[in-house]
Amino acid sequence: MLRRPFFYVIALVIAAFAGLPLIGNNVELRESLVLACVYITLASNLNLMLGYAGYINFGSIVFFGLGGYICVWLIYAHDWPLAVSLLAAGVGVSALALIFGLGILRLRGAFFALSTIGIVEGVQAFAENFTPWGGSSGIYISPQVFQPLGGPARALWVIYFAFVAVMGASLYLSYAIKTSKFGLGLLAIGQNEDAAAILGVPTPRYKALAYSASAFLPAIAGGLYFFKSAFIQPSDAFDLTLSTEAIVICMLGGQGTVSGVALGAFLYEQLRGYLLTSSTFANFQLTIAGVLLLLIVLFFPSGLMGFIYSRLPIAKKVLE
Amino acid sequence: MSAAPLLELDRVSKRFGGLQAVNNLSFTINEGEILGLIGPNGAGKSTLFNLINGVFAPNTGKITFDGVDITGEKPFIVARHGLARTHQIVQPLTNMTVFENCTVGACFGKDNKPLQRARGAAEAAIALTGLDDRRDMLALHLTIAGKKRLELARALAAEPKLLLLDEVLAGLNPTEVEHMIGVIRKIRESGVTILIIEHLMQAIMSLSDRIVVLNYGEKLAEGLPAEVASDTAVIEAYLGDPKLAAELEGHA
Numbered sequence: 001m002l003r004r005p006f007f008y009v010i011a012l013v014i015a016a017f018a019g020l021p022l023i024g025n026n027v028e029l030r031e032s033l034v035l036a037c038v039y040i041t042l043a044s045n046l047n048l049m050l051g052y053a054g055y056i057n058f059g060s061i062v063f064f065g066l067g068g069y070i071c072v073w074l075i076y077a078h079d080w081p082l083a084v085s086l087l088a089a090g091v092g093v094s095a096l097a098l099i100f101g102l103g104i105l106r107l108r109g110a111f112f113a114l115s116t117i118g119i120v121e122g123v124q125a126f127a128e129n130f131t132p133w134g135g136s137s138g139i140y141i142s143p144q145v146f147q148p149l150g151g152p153a154r155a156l157w158v159i160y161f162a163f164v165a166v167m168g169a170s171l172y173l174s175y176a177i178k179t180s181k182f183g184l185g186l187l188a189i190g191q192n193e194d195a196a197a198i199l200g201v202p203t204p205r206y207k208a209l210a211y212s213a214s215a216f217l218p219a220i221a222g223g224l225y226f227f228k229s230a231f232i233q234p235s236d237a238f239d240l241t242l243s244t245e246a247i248v249i250c251m252l253g254g255q256g257t258v259s260g261v262a263l264g265a266f267l268y269e270q271l272r273g274y275l276l277t278s279s280t281f282a283n284f285q286l287t288i289a290g291v292l293l294l295l296i297v298l299f300f301p302s303g304l305m306g307f308i309y310s311r312l313p314i315a316k317k318v319l320e
Numbered sequence: 321m322s323a324a325p326l327l328e329l330d331r332v333s334k335r336f337g338g339l340q341a342v343n344n345l346s347f348t349i350n351e352g353e354i355l356g357l358i359g360p361n362g363a364g365k366s367t368l369f370n371l372i373n374g375v376f377a378p379n380t381g382k383i384t385f386d387g388v389d390i391t392g393e394k395p396f397i398v399a400r401h402g403l404a405r406t407h408q409i410v411q412p413l414t415n416m417t418v419f420e421n422c423t424v425g426a427c428f429g430k431d432n433k434p435l436q437r438a439r440g441a442a443e444a445a446i447a448l449t450g451l452d453d454r455r456d457m458l459a460l461h462l463t464i465a466g467k468k469r470l471e472l473a474r475a476l477a478a479e480p481k482l483l484l485l486d487e488v489l490a491g492l493n494p495t496e497v498e499h500m501i502g503v504i505r506k507i508r509e510s511g512v513t514i515l516i517i518e519h520l521m522q523a524i525m526s527l528s529d530r531i532v533v534l535n536y537g538e539k540l541a542e543g544l545p546a547e548v549a550s551d552t553a554v555i556e557a558y559l560g561d562p563k564l565a566a567e568l569e570g571h572a
Contacts, residue, residue, distance in 0.1 A: 181427050181435045188424045191413035198373060198411075199474065200399030200428030 014168040037163040039265040041221045043249040044170040048214040051256035054190030059116035065237030067219025068226035086223045093219035101211035124238040138233030174258045254305030259319040326351045332381030341367040343537040354514045356528030364537035374398040402430035404480035406471035408487045412459035422477040429478020445477035485516040
């Protein structure tokens with residue numbers, strides 16, 4: 001992996017994310033890049049299921065929200081340090097995903113997609129009624145929690161670098177899986193699951209592992225996100241809109257590619273930022289995302305990367 | 321040749337609703353042999369393949385492969401034991417190249433090879449089946465003959481002990497058939513045991529060491545190609561046309 005150029009492409013992206021806002025202490029750019037990191041993390045991990053194994057997960061947001069809840073709750077109720085809470089959120093959500101995955105991944109196509117929405121609804125209902133998590137009013141944490149990180153201003157930078165690290169880890173995870181035997185098995189499942197099983201791919205185990213792996217980093221990102229806002233409530237944590245946006249991003253960038261999905265996430269976040277702040281489009285942001293998805297599916301089924309590969313075949317040698 | 325057969329079916333039955341697809345069927349395959357499986361359409365040949373490699377579990381009976389009971393095991397477990405198959409209706413991994421298709425077969429077949437070694441096995445299978453020139457082509461862009469070869473290459477890449485071939489010659493033109501028969505012979509020479517379903521009588525009669533005839537899910541006859549071809553029950557149930565029977569007898 002170290003000898004391939006793509007390894008350094010990812011390193012360069014991480015360096016740019018980490019370095020650019022530092023120039024002139026650009027807080028505005030930093031906050032925009034936080035969202036880009038979240039979108040890249042969510043989309044890259046969704047891509048493990050959608051792009052590799054060919055399973056449409058409409059509920060990927062549940063990993064993000066549940067990770068947020070576990071992390072915020074551990075800090076709020078048990079005074080755990082941030083780093084440990086984040087790790088616990090990642091491991092806990094991954095383990096839950098493995099258990100759920102072994103069950104719902106027996107379903108295929110539309111039935112699987114529906115069951116993933118069911119999981120979001122179920123977990124959201126749980127959070128709304130679970131008193132230790134504050135029910136439907138959620139959990140507030142006091143700004144005091146930023147003290148160990150050197151006060152609020154410095155904490156925001158620490159959190160930002162943690163977001164960049166999670167994003168970078170997502171890209172490396174996607175890349176490492178894609179070039180591994182595990183990834184080859186997933187891609188085979190995505191093409192023709194029955195044929196893959198007959199060729200010897202242990203399909204139930206691989207699908208559940210992919211589902212579980214795709215939960216780890218989004219859960220940590222969720223922990224960071226809700227720690228940063230010092231507040232979490234069910235309707236924010238389990239917002240299906242973000243799940244749907246992650247799917248749009250994968251299609252936009254080119255499902256199954258690492259760089260396409262990351263690029264798609266970045267561009268989508270920029271577009272979204274523009275639409276939300278523009279007076280004309282502010283209320284149409286999702287409508288535009290919908291139209292975008294329609295156009296991509298109809299005219300560019302292989303997304304941005306497909307377009308780049310067809311125009312610039314040499315890109316295939318460098319990018320994944 | 322080892323004393324125990326490589327594959328043994330012991331009174332295997334499979335029923336789909338009211339249809340008895342395979343009924344109380346027993347036979348064995350010895351190591352190094354080519355066993356031909358023939359029978360009219362709907363006789364249960366493909367179902368039998370699906371029972372052997374685990375797509376369906378039999379209702380009753382026992383299947384033993386290389387000394388291991390594989391009855392009702394999942395296809396990916398059966399593949400790991402060293403049993404590979406091709407499909408009558410081709411099942412390529414469409415958006416992957418010929419090489420990638422074969423690498424999947426090699427990776428997850430017998431021995432559970434790591435990626436690097438699997439690539440070597442994939443290259444060898446591609447060379448043996450004559451797909452070298454289409455190595456980097458997407459499976460989706462292959463012709464039917466190409467896809468049939470890919471089925472075979474992918475199964476071979478797994479380096480199986482037993483290969484199940486489900487009508488690999490169907491739909492090929494005479495030149496392609498001839499090439500494919502050459503490839504099957506080469507596979508056998510490399511020490512792989514083969515169970516083959518085929519409708520092309522001339523081909524299966526000349527390829528097989530022994531033949532099992534199925535009809536309505538039951539074994540109608542078993543024996544050397546010449547014996548089977550002159551068996552009156554087989555001629556009546558399956559060949560029907562005495563002229564064809566005579567032709568086959570002459571050939572065998």
